[in-house]
Amino acid sequence: MTRKVKVTWPPCTCGNHCLGPLTFNPEVKGRHVKLSAGDRRAMRNPRSFHHGVTFSNRPLQVREKVHLRVERCVAGWHGALRLGFTSVPPGSGPMCSLAIPELTDKPGFWAIPVPEHCCTPRTELTFWVTHTGYLRIQTDDWFDQKEKMLQMDTSKPIWAMIDVYGQTSSVLLLGSEKKTLFCKRRSCPAAEIVATEENCGYDQIPELILRRMSTKSPLGQSDAEMELHGLDDKEVCVVCISETPCVLLDCGHYCLCSQCAKRVISDFGTCPLCRQSIR
Ligand SMILES: [Zn+2]
Ligand SMILES: [Zn+2]
Ligand SMILES: [Zn+2]
Structure with missing residues (x-):
């Protein structure tokens, strides 16, 4: 059974309703990933298709919906972004070149591959853990299939796991939100980064x-x-x-x-x- 976990790390000064800052973890990431934009952008070297695994800087709450924008793609690689969660604190467990299957073969890692056609530049995706502990991923025109639903162990804190894999070479964390009975809670306010010709588009494999x-x-x-x-x-x-x-x-x-x-x-x-x- 799942039980509610109170997550209060790391603290921020926005007030009680804030979910806390949301960035990539700058300490634990694949060796081909570089972070920028205040650790909100993860860019994998387009010369490689793997070593792009990243994690959130803090545990996510159940029903906290994470919004992500695909910025750059590399035409030529197979497969694309993989989204999921882990109950293994980033840095304490194994680090692998691929979220699927290397990490998901191990206990405490769950991830779903997002279809290539749902990961084009400027696509915005939302992913979260449902109150019953399932991983859900959604775009404007795609929803992960029910038969692929993954039941996660939410009795422990869970971190978002974002594998910047294959065709997907750069993603931007837009923030997160969680609807409660009385209000909509959000992650710490962060500067808006608009999708432009410069930060969104296709790269070629050299x-x-x-x-x-x-x-x-x-x-x-x-x-x-x-x-x-x-x-x-x-x-x-x-x-x-x-x-x-x-x-x-x-x-x-x-x-x-x-x-x-x-x-x-x-x-x-x-x-x-x-x-x-x-x-
Ligand atoms: Zn071959
Ligand atoms: Zn080998
Ligand atoms: Zn805050």
């Missing part, structure tokens, strides 16, 4: 990465050449980011170590780079 993605063998692109172009990604397995790739997939991609290949083939059956079937 040519070099595209070539690497289409490389059919490990000989096609040397580590030295990647380094020459200032990329921090060495030739490592795209899932664990540590082992050397050693499995040639049916699609021709050479991007997984043997451990991860086993898991990707049994759990997903598709190449993480091109989504071709590899069963």
Whole structure:
């Protein structure tokens, strides 16, 4: 059963009705993420599709609706923003390159992938935990499907988990609100950031990465050449980011170590780079 949790951290001076400041956690974030706009904007390096996991700076209340704007997208990567919550205090638990499945495989992490067509630049999304402990995500023209509803453990404080993944490369936290019987409570007032041509739009995957993605063998692109172009990604397995790739997939991609290949083939059956079937 769920029980009400009183969350009072961190304090602010706006008064009793304020839900508190809402930003990304500047201490705990994926290594390709940079925060700006007072930690309200999270931008992932568009040269990478992962290491974009972020968390809220404070626990969220049940029925506190978080508003988020998608600002920038990268045409070419597969998949998009993943939204969810965690009851594992950010920084105390594991940090992974992906919210789904690496974190959601662990207890205390819940997330839903937002469809690519619902994550175009300027899209505004709302996500929250219902009073019965379900994760809900909503845009103007999309609502997460009931069968995918995730029941979360709200007996502990829960933090928002925002994976700036795949096509989604920059998101802005607009604030949060919670309707009560008598009033609408909001997060601390924050300067309005208007969607403009400059902060919202599409980026391209750099040519070099595209070539690497289409490389059919490990000989096609040397580590030295990647380094020459200032990329921090060495030739490592795209899932664990540590082992050397050693499995040639049916699609021709050479991007997984043997451990991860086993898991990707049994759990997903598709190449993480091109989504071709590899069963
Ligand atoms: Zn406040
Ligand atoms: Zn691996
Ligand atoms: Zn492939």
